[in-house]
Amino acid sequence: MIKEIKVSTSARSQFIDITEQVSRELSSSGIKEGVCMVYIPHTTAAVTINENADPSVMEDVKNYLDKQVPWSDSAYGHAEGNSAAHIKSSMLGSAAEIIVSGGKLKLGTWQGIYFCEFDGPRSRRVWIKLIQD
Ligand code: ZN
Numbered sequence: 001m002i003k004e005i006k007v008s009t010s011a012r013s014q015f016i017d018i019t020e021q022v023s024r025e026l027s028s029s030g031i032k033e034g035v036c037m038v039y040i041p042h043t044t045a046a047v048t049i050n051e052n053a054d055p056s057v058m059e060d061v062k063n064y065l066d067k068q069v070p071w072s073d074s075a076y077g078h079a080e081g082n083s084a085a086h087i088k089s090s091m092l093g094s095a096a097e098i099i100v101s102g103g104k105l106k107l108g109t110w111q112g113i114y115f116c117e118f119d120g121p122r123s124r125r126v127w128i129k130l131i132q133d
Contacts, residue, residue, distance in 0.1 A: 003029075003128040009120035013066055013088075015048075015058040018126060019112040022098075023105055025128050032103045034132040038096045041127055044085035044119035046092035052112025065091070065118075085119035092116055100130070 003025045007016055018038075026036055040047050051057040069084045069091075076083035096113060099106040107113075115126060 001130075003130070005126045005128065007115045007117075007124045007126060009115075009117035009122055009124060011117070012071075012085075012120050013062050014117040014120055015062055016115045016117070017052050017112045018115045019052065019105070019107070021126075022113055022128060026100060026105060026130060027103070029130050030103075031100060031130050031132045034100045034130060036098045036100050036105060037129040037131070038098070038113060039127040039129065040089075040094045040115070041125055042089070044082055044089050045124055046089045046094060046116040046118070047096045047126070048092045048114050048116055049096055049098070049107070049111050050114060051110045052114075053110045058114060082119045088116070088118045 005018065005021045005025065007018065009016065022036065022038060038047050050061065065088050069087050071084045078086065115124065117124065
């Protein structure tokens with residue numbers, strides 16, 4: 001069974017902490033031990049796990065990516081005009097796997113799961129696959 005959560009973004013580049021939503025899906029599944037896969041079915045978005053204690057960390061990641069992969073560049077050929085978003089999507093990746101233990105996501109103390117928007121604002125989907133062991 002695949003669960004789906006919806007995310008609304010409000011900026012071209014934006015990182016949204018989805019840890020609570022993913023945890024809720026895990027809780028409602030009743031699964032205690034296994035693996036949680038978070039999958040992003042979009043080509044201009046991504047998922048990453050990083051610090052959710054100091055908000056400036058994800059702000060720095062976002063700003064650094066924007067600096068390294070500018071929105072406009074003479075090297076881009078993609079007619080839609082959003083090559084930067086596709087490149088950043090591939091850099092961060094479409095999936096994250098989290099161990100499930102004791103009915104909870106086994107994340108490190110400072111870790112959170114982030115939906116990464118690179119071509120917003122948009123309505124986005126996140127797929128969650130829970131595998132029981
Ligand atoms: Zn495109």
